[in-house]
Amino acid sequence: MSTPHSTRAAVLYGPGDLRVEDRPLRPLGPDDVLVTVDAVGVCGSDMHYFANGSNGQNVLRQPTVLGHEASGVISAKGSCVELEIGTRVAVEPAVGCGTCETCRSGRYNLCPVGTCFGSPPTDGAFAEQIVAARRAVHPLPNTVPLEVGALVEPLAVAVWAVRRAGVEFGDRVLVTGAGPIGILVMQVARAAGATEVIVTDVNDARLAQALKLGASVVINTAGQELELAGVDRLLECSAHPAALWQGLKTLRPAGRAIVVGQAPPSVDGLPLAHLQRWEIELSTAFRSAHAFPTAIAMAADGRVDLAGVLTGRFPLDRAVEALRAPGNDPTQLKVVVRPGDSSA
Missing domain, CATH: 3.90.180.10 (Medium-chain alcohol dehydrogenases, catalytic domain)
Incomplete structure (x- = not known):
């Protein structure tokens, strides 16, 4: 044809x-x-x-x-x-x-x-x-x-990131960055069984929308350190190294962090000794694989509000x-x- x-x-x-x-x-x-x-x-x-x-x-x-x-x-x-x-x-x-x-x-x-x-x-x-x-x-x-279908791709990215993080029932999850990906990651983490999802950003309007769409707690980190502890999973969605460094310090021993936001080519300041002492896993997520069917199902039944x-x-x-x-x-x-x- x-x-x-x-x-x-x-x-x-x-x-x-x-x-x-x-x-x-x-x-x-x-x-x-x-x-x-x-x-x-x-x-x-x-x-x-x-x-x-x-x-x-x-x-x-x-x-x-x-x-x-x-x-x-x-x-x-x-x-x-x-x-x-x-x-x-x-x-x-x-x-x-x-x-x-x-x-x-x-x-x-x-x-x-x-x-x-x-x-x-x-x-x-x-x-x-x-x-x-x-x-x-x-x-x-x-x-x-159909218009909302355009957001299936970023939702698939969120699904893949949450899979990579290994979020489980009862987990306490920190999402740094309340942009579209961060808010979708937050919703997917809740659907995956996390009982508490904390979202941080420096934009009050975005934090308000994150709270409206299901975040347990939102924190504006502008000019202040993040004072949390005992987090099971960190999903970094802001693409700011400082947010990752802060988030890593909140993880419990043997916690896991996934870099979702676009990382710069190289960064300084990685707290490697801290990661080693507490056996904290630091990994990444890139685009998605085999996540579209799950994303479409979650959008179709309302588990995620696109x-x-x-x-x-x-x-x-x-x-x-x-x-x-x-x-x-x-x-x-x-x-x-x-x-x-x-x-x-």
């Missing part, structure tokens, strides 16, 4: 230089689907690319379409795809090459040669249409609104505003770009 040769998309040419223009679409293969995009979440990585032309160690090398948190409707499909045209889907942005040893082991999120929508130079989903592999799309039940994290909507022509909104407005959590909605 043929597809359009191009689509309208928001293309990043350099820091602050985002242009809405026609962008070529790759041909539809037998195992591909064409997705008409309904909504795309703005992630911190998109904001970094827009502001600086880089995100962590990845640098913008050529004009690239941003966006990797997408939902939409299948509008065409390859000959080997069993899904029906009209199926509502959430798009998993990084599914690995599928053939290397890492992918075959099940850890496709760590594929050394894989690509990810919106990670330069791979075009992303700030577009009216995208072509995706069948294995990258997950049908959405009718109980998940709508409570969604705070803003922008049409494709106002994608620049969408990329600036979370930084300019402290009340914004997750905003979405809606390519087909001129009234968003």
Whole structure:
């Protein structure tokens, strides 16, 4: 089945230089689907690319379409795809090459040669249409609104992080950072059985939303040390080393910490002797693997409130505003770009 040769998309040419223009679409293969995009979440990585032309160690090398948190409707499909045209889907942005040893082991999120929508130079989903592999799309039940389906990707990241942390029934959990990922991690940890989830940040508006969505306690750590003890699991979602160092000191002996937020290339000040003395485990989480089905199920039955994290909507022509909104407005959590909605 043929597809359009191009689509309208928001293309990043350099820091602050985002242009809405026609962008070529790759041909539809037998195992591909064409997705008409309904909504795309703005992630911190998109904001970094827009502001600086880089995100962590990845640098913008050529004009690239941003966006990797997408939902939409299948509008065409390859000959080997069993899904029906009209199926509502959430798009998993990084599914690995599928053939290397890492992918075959099940850890496709760590594929050394894989690509990810919106990670330069791979075009992303700030577009009216995208072509995706069948294995990258997950049908959405009718109980998940299509717009909210764009948040399944960050929810899958939260699910993966909580799995990596090994949160168990009765655990006391600390989440540092009350951005969208931190608030989703908090909700998933509660659903996983944590009896107390403490959330820290320096933004009172975000802390208030975390409390509304289920945090046991919220703490504004601006200018003060975190005075807690006996925490079982720490999930660091702020990407600030100081928050990690503070959080590590709250863990009980043999506790575990997972770095979820985008880590800088290197950091100083790791309290290694403290970790060794108390056998505290420090590990990381990167994207997600096999987490989309769980994320969709949690959103569908209400165990996680995705709508409570969604705070803003922008049409494709106002994608620049969408990329600036979370930084300019402290009340914004997750905003979405809606390519087909001129009234968003």
